Amino acid sequence: xxxxxxxxxxxxxxxxxxxxxxxxxxxxxxxxxxxxxxxxxxxxxxxxxxxxxxxxxxxxxxxxxxxxxxxxxxxxxxxxxxxxxxxxxxxxxxxxxxxxxxxxxxxxxxxxxxxxxxxxxxxxxxxxxxxxxxxxxxxxxxxxxxxxxxxxxxxxxxxxxxxxxxxxxxxxxxxxxxxxxxxxxxxxxxxxxxxxxxxxxxxxxxxxxxxxxxxxxxxxxxxxxxxxxxxxxxxxxxxxxxxxxxxxxxxxxxxxxxxxxxxxxxxxxxxxxxxxxxxxxxxxxxxxxxxxxxxxxxxxxxxxxxxxxxxxxxxxxxxxxxxxxxxxxxxxxxxxxxxxxxxxxxxxxxxxxxxxxxxxxxxxxxxxxxxxxxxxxxxxxxxxxxxx
Amino acid sequence: xxxxxxxxxxxxxxxxxxxxxxxxxxxxxxxxxxxxxxxxxxxxxxxxxxxxxxxxxxxxxxxxxxxxxxxxxxxxxxxxxxxxxxxxxxxxxxxxxxxxxxxxxxxxxxxxxxxxxxxxxxxxxxxxxxxxxxxxxxxxxxxxxxxxxxxxxxxxxxxxxxxxxxxxxxxxxxxxxxxxxxxxxxxxxxxxxxxxxxxxxxxxxxxxxxxxxxxxxxxxxxxxxxxxxxxxxxxxxxxxxxxxxxxxxxxxxxxxxxxxxxxxxxxxxxxxxxxxxxxxxxxxxxxxxxxxxxxxxxxxxxxxxxxxxxxxxxxxxxxxxxxxxxxxxxxxxxxxxxxxxxxxxxxxxxxxxxxxxxxxxxxxxxxxxxxxxxxxxxxxxxxxxxxx
Numbered sequence: 001x002x003x004x005x006x007x008x009x010x011x012x013x014x015x016x017x018x019x020x021x022x023x024x025x026x027x028x029x030x031x032x033x034x035x036x037x038x039x040x041x042x043x044x045x046x047x048x049x050x051x052x053x054x055x056x057x058x059x060x061x062x063x064x065x066x067x068x069x070x071x072x073x074x075x076x077x078x079x080x081x082x083x084x085x086x087x088x089x090x091x092x093x094x095x096x097x098x099x100x101x102x103x104x105x106x107x108x109x110x111x112x113x114x115x116x117x118x119x120x121x122x123x124x125x126x127x128x129x130x131x132x133x134x135x136x137x138x139x140x141x142x143x144x145x146x147x148x149x150x151x152x153x154x155x156x157x158x159x160x161x162x163x164x165x166x167x168x169x170x171x172x173x174x175x176x177x178x179x180x181x182x183x184x185x186x187x188x189x190x191x192x193x194x195x196x197x198x199x200x201x202x203x204x205x206x207x208x209x210x211x212x213x214x215x216x217x218x219x220x221x222x223x224x225x226x227x228x229x230x231x232x233x234x235x236x237x238x239x240x241x242x243x244x245x246x247x248x249x250x251x252x253x254x255x256x257x258x259x260x261x262x263x264x265x266x267x268x269x270x271x272x273x274x275x276x277x278x279x280x281x282x283x284x285x286x287x288x289x290x291x292x293x294x295x296x297x298x299x300x301x302x303x304x305x306x307x308x309x310x311x312x313x314x315x316x317x318x319x320x321x322x323x324x325x326x327x328x329x330x331x332x333x334x335x336x337x338x339x340x341x342x343x344x345x346x347x348x349x350x351x352x353x354x355x356x357x358x359x360x361x362x363x364x365x366x367x368x369x370x371x372x373x374x375x376x377x378x379x380x381x382x383x384x385x386x387x388x
Numbered sequence: 389x390x391x392x393x394x395x396x397x398x399x400x401x402x403x404x405x406x407x408x409x410x411x412x413x414x415x416x417x418x419x420x421x422x423x424x425x426x427x428x429x430x431x432x433x434x435x436x437x438x439x440x441x442x443x444x445x446x447x448x449x450x451x452x453x454x455x456x457x458x459x460x461x462x463x464x465x466x467x468x469x470x471x472x473x474x475x476x477x478x479x480x481x482x483x484x485x486x487x488x489x490x491x492x493x494x495x496x497x498x499x500x501x502x503x504x505x506x507x508x509x510x511x512x513x514x515x516x517x518x519x520x521x522x523x524x525x526x527x528x529x530x531x532x533x534x535x536x537x538x539x540x541x542x543x544x545x546x547x548x549x550x551x552x553x554x555x556x557x558x559x560x561x562x563x564x565x566x567x568x569x570x571x572x573x574x575x576x577x578x579x580x581x582x583x584x585x586x587x588x589x590x591x592x593x594x595x596x597x598x599x600x601x602x603x604x605x606x607x608x609x610x611x612x613x614x615x616x617x618x619x620x621x622x623x624x625x626x627x628x629x630x631x632x633x634x635x636x637x638x639x640x641x642x643x644x645x646x647x648x649x650x651x652x653x654x655x656x657x658x659x660x661x662x663x664x665x666x667x668x669x670x671x672x673x674x675x676x677x678x679x680x681x682x683x684x685x686x687x688x689x690x691x692x693x694x695x696x697x698x699x700x701x702x703x704x705x706x707x708x709x710x711x712x713x714x715x716x717x718x719x720x721x722x723x724x725x726x727x728x729x730x731x732x733x734x735x736x737x738x739x740x741x742x743x744x745x746x747x748x749x750x751x752x753x754x755x756x757x758x759x760x761x762x763x764x765x766x767x768x769x770x771x772x773x774x775x776x
Binding site (some may be wrong): 190191192193194196197198200201204205208209210223226227229230233234236237240245246249250251265267268272285296299307328 | 585630
């Protein structure tokens with residue numbers, strides 16, 4: 001199986017220029033938390049063509065800080081393509097010559113879909129901290145409504161990494177007849193105490209920032225930059241493996257004289273500052289809180305007394321479950337829990353552990369075996385159509 | 389070999405009531421950063437009796453947030469004994485019926501030794517953020533001066549975990565004829581990029597707190613509580629293993645209804661808040677910055693072009709190197725680097741990897757095999773005297 005190498009420019013193996021669209025939903029939308037939104041928008045992009053029988057649609061679900069712009073470029077001047085451009089495009093694992101790919105910004109996001117930055121029609125100012133809690137289940141429900149708008153009655157596959165993988169799993173549970181394949185990458189059936197603890201540190205960092213103003217920073221004309229920077233730093237360090245950070249930065253010094261031990265700065269520190277600062281310029285703090293809470297709450301087995309086998313018993317999708325050996329935040333053992341429960345529930349599941357060095361971030365990065373397994377699986381899906 | 393079980397009360401296996409003392413040093417003390425302190429105090433405790441030939445002295449070095457109060461009680465009303473009371477006392481691994489144990493608060497600390505809280509005699513207010521950078525090498529030099537005051541020309545053993553283990557290693561390097569045994573527990577010859585990154589997150593959390601006032605919080609009559617709390621939370625989560633956090637907290641809810649997803653709090657969050665808050669009441673922020681910097685800078689091989697074998701070639705001590713399988717911040721692989729270099733340098737080294745579940749914190753907690761190995765090694769040291 002020959003696969004195009006990761007694209008370097010819009011011209012090479014890229015879907016090229018893409019344009020976001022907005023779907024308006026005017027009906028009241030009841031959330032799992034029992035609050036109701038008077039309506040909402042979802043911003044989304046599509047790549048490739050929907051076939052005649054509307055059987056080749058693939059939904060890509062984003063993780064904590066992702067959005068709808070997964071592939072291609074918004075303008076020829078863009079410095080970077082979408083966040084999963086290495087994986088989505090003509091000849092790539094999620095092959096746009098075969099699939100009609102749908103990618104959206106989730107409800108509660110900060111890149112165009114209804115979220116804390118949206119003006120609450122009732123009071124004429126942004127929802128901010130009053131935006132209701134959203135869950136993975138809510139997202140999946142809203143994604144099914146988007147599918148209706150696009151005329152997609154059943155996805156050939158729902159695909160996601162990390163929090164995105166949790167959405168793929170929830171799809172299989174909540175809409176068993178609307179999903180042929182669930183591709184669950186670097187995810188878990190629920191977070192561990194350590195995962196929750198890291199999320200809580202990130203939330204505390206944001207909330208402790210005086211510029212947060214208890215979530216009303218918009219009204220105060222402020223941005224909790226330092227809190228967001230810290231939150232991103234925590235995420236960054238825990239999403240990378242120790243080895244990959246070592247390979248990239250080692251203990252190289254950025255400045256200073258270790259003999260005098262004054263003003264020494266290691267490369268890894270300046271990298272983290274840069275990453276954290278740039279994140280704080282683009283991401284909304286209230287959305288960050290919402291997204292990490294959605295991660296924490298995710299536990300589809302909860303209403304089945306924690307029995308994952310029972311909750312998966314009702315699924316009809318076939319599953320591909322992928323994990324990465326160097327990922328210590330969502331380790332292969334967590335994926336094994338899903339695989340074992342699927343086997344016990346007598347479901348059709350293929351799984352692989354990929355030897356990639358980049359920790360949890362591996363799910364975002366090109367890797368030959370990863371792309372071969374994912375691309376090979378999806379090739380078979382494309383050949384079989386949505387009834388596979 | 390029979391060993392007393394960890395003590396539950398001052399009466400049982402405890403050294404009992406102890407009293408801190410202070411050693412004054414009036415000569416100027418030049419630090420590795422080339423700044424000079426006009427003199428300094430070290431607060432310390434001793435447990436057990438120095439034998440006639442002054443050959444049974446053991447130095448215990450503390451880690452990031454430790455102090456001189458390692459064992460026993462300051463008053464019968466104390467709720468808790470010293471930080472390593474499970475390990476130090478009559479019949480315990482560091483057996484006070486055999487050894488004269490010295491434990492001090494390091495220079496730059498905040499519990500009685502000269503540090504940022506000390507009044508700078510030149511200007512009549514606390515050093516605060518102006519306290520010079522201290523390194524592991526500086527600590528070891530000052531500890532040797534304390535040994536002189538106590539009439540100890542050579543330690544039977546220098547023992548420490550984590551940052552304390554680094555001091556034991558530095559002792560063997562800097563004072564080869566003053567240390568018979570170095571016990572290096574859960575340490576590393578230098579930090580990894582990931583380690584430095586976690587320390588930098590903790591520092592950023594402190595420095596981003598507006599109550600930090602660029603280190604001049606004493607003058608502003610403030611305490612950067614939130615920053616210290618966050619720093620402690622990062623430490624806590626990374627010092628524990630995922631499994632031990634899971635065993636202890638799982639995903640148990642403290643409050644809230646996950647169905648409504650409002651005000652949900654997991655047990656692990658409330659535990660972290662409690663730990664972080666209590667730490668912020670007792671620890672000094674500038675000391676925290678100094679201590680984490682000492683960790684980052686530690687790299688004794690640096691002046692030997694990174695060749696650990698060469699720097700260890702000059703040591704004369706025998707080594708016990710211990711690590712813990714669940715410790716992912718200072719993993720057994722990092723201890724192996726020390727062991728391998730010692731073997732290559734043809735030094736006498738014993739090592740063990742302990743299967744304890746508590747991550748990096750395992751070095752502080754009682755564990756049968758850990759205490760058997762440590763106690764057995766030190767029994768042999770006691771039988772052989774300091775010339776072993």
